[in-house]
Amino acid sequence: MHPVEIKRGNGPIILGMPHTGTFVPDDVKDKLNPRGQKLTDTDWHIDKLYNGLIDDVTIVRATFSRYVIDANRDPKGVSLYPGQNTTTLCPTTDFEGEPIYFAGEEPTDGEVKERRLHFHAPYHQAITDEIARLKQSHSNVVLYDCHSIRSELPFLFEGTLPDLNIGTNDGATCAPEIQHDAYQICARSGFSTVLNGRFKGGWTTRHYAHPAKGVHAFQMETAQSAYLTKEQAPWTYDETKANKLRPVLKELLTMMTDFCAANARNEGK
Template sequence: MQNASYGQLHRGDAPILLAAPHTGTVVPDELLAHPAWRPVDGRLSDPAGVALLAAARERGVTSIAGHLHPCVIDFNVALDNRPLSQRLNRTGLCRTHTSRGEALYAPGSEPSEQEVGERVLRYWRPFHDALTGELLRLRDLHGNVLLLVSHASSWLSPYRSHAGATDCNAGTHQGASCDRRLVSALTEAVQAAGRSWVVNGKLADAFAAQRYGLPESGIHVIEVEVAGRWRSELEAQEHSQDADMRAIFDALGAALKSLPPADARFDSRLVADGPSA
C-alpha cells in the first residue's frame, strides 16, 4: 500500500483500475477549527466504495482512494467547478455546505480562490497524476483497461431525493467512454445480485467518464453510484457485500478479455495534457 498526499494507491496487474474519490473521511486540522466541520470528520459518504476497495484487493485490481472528505475537495469535479453531472443539482470542488444542508463556514469566510487553488495543488492534482500514471501503466500491460469510478454523487448534495432510488446508477458519457459490452457485463452482474440499475441517467455526463474515456485507444471508463436499498444495506452493515463486488470485477475482467486489442498507437492526450481543468 502506497500512501500519498491525496490518499492511498494499491497497485495490481489486472486490467481494471478502481478509483474511489469519495471514500475519504478526514478533515484537515485547519478546517476543524471551524465548529461546523467537526461532525463531518469521520462521516462516510461512499460505503460502496469501501466494499469495492476490499474486493479490488482480493482480485489484484489497482485502486486509488482519497482520504479527505469530499466536502474538503471533490476529486471527481473539474477544476472549473462545474457540476459532477449536469443532471445533479450541485457544484462543489470545495463545498460550502454538507449533504444535509449544513453551512461549513460562517458567512463571508468561505474559501477564497487562493485557498481552493492550494487544495487543488496539494490534493487534487496528485490524485489525478496518480490516476493517469496507473492508467498508462496498465495500458502498457493490456490491450484494453477499464477505469471504474465509485462515488457518492447525489449523496453529497443537499438537494438530493432518495425516494425510489435505483440500486446501481452507471454513467458512460452517453456511451462514449467505454465499449457497451463492458456496460452489459456490469448490468448483468448487478441484475444477478437482485439489484435494480440504470445506465446514463443522472450520471450520464460525469467528469471522469468525459475526461478519461478513450475506448478507441483502449481506455474505458464507467462511473458507478450505489444507491437505494443496496446502499442502505451497506450503511447498516447488515451483511457483507463482498461477494457481489467480487462478481462485478470478475464479470468486467472477463468482458475486457473478450474485446479486441485497441489500436497500439494509443492516444497520448493523457500524457501530453494532464488532467483537464
C-alpha cells in the same frame, strides 16, 4: 497524511475511490460548522465493500474528505449537471443543501487553488500514471469509479435512488459490450438498477475515457441502503447486506477483466 493511497496490481482494472477519505487539515476543520465536521457525505466503507473482489487489481484511493475538495469534480469548477442541484469543487453545502462552513468561512479562490494543487492534482496524477502503467501491458484497461450515496436526497434527486446506478455518460465512456453486460448483470441480480439515470458518471469517468484507445471508464453509484445497516451515523457496515451485494460487484469486475483479455487476444490474431 499523503493525499493518495495506491495499491498496484497488474490486471487491467483500476478501482478509483475519490470519496472514501475522511482526512481534513486543521485549518479547514476549524472553518467547518458542526454539520460539516460530521463528513456525512462520505462514501462510507466503499473500500471495504470492494476489498478482495478480484485479484491483481489496482486501487487509487483519496485519503482526504470530499469536503476539503471533491476529487470527482472538474478542477475548473464546471458543473457536471448544468441546471440541476449538485455540489461544487470545494463544496460549501452538503447533499441536503445545507451550509457546511461557518458563515464567512467558505473557501476563497486562493484556498480553492491551494487545495486543488495539494489534494485534487496528486489524486488525478496517480490515476493518470496507473492508466499509463497498465496500458504498457494491456491493450484495454477499465477505470471503475466506486461510489455510494444515501438513497433519499430530495435536494439532488426525486424519490428513492435505485440500489445500483451505472454511469457511462450515455454510453460514451466505455465499449458498448461493457455497458450492455454490466446492465444485464445488475438487472438480473435482484437489486434495483438504472443506467445513466441521475448519475451519468462524474468528471473522472468523463475525463479519462477514451474507448477507441482502449481506456474504458465506468462509474458505479451504490445506494448506501444496500450495504449499510442505516443511512445515518455511525454508518455501520452491514455484513449480511454486503455479502449479498459483493458477488454482483465481483461479477461486474470479472466481466470487465474478461473483456480486456478477450480483446487482447482478438487484437493479436
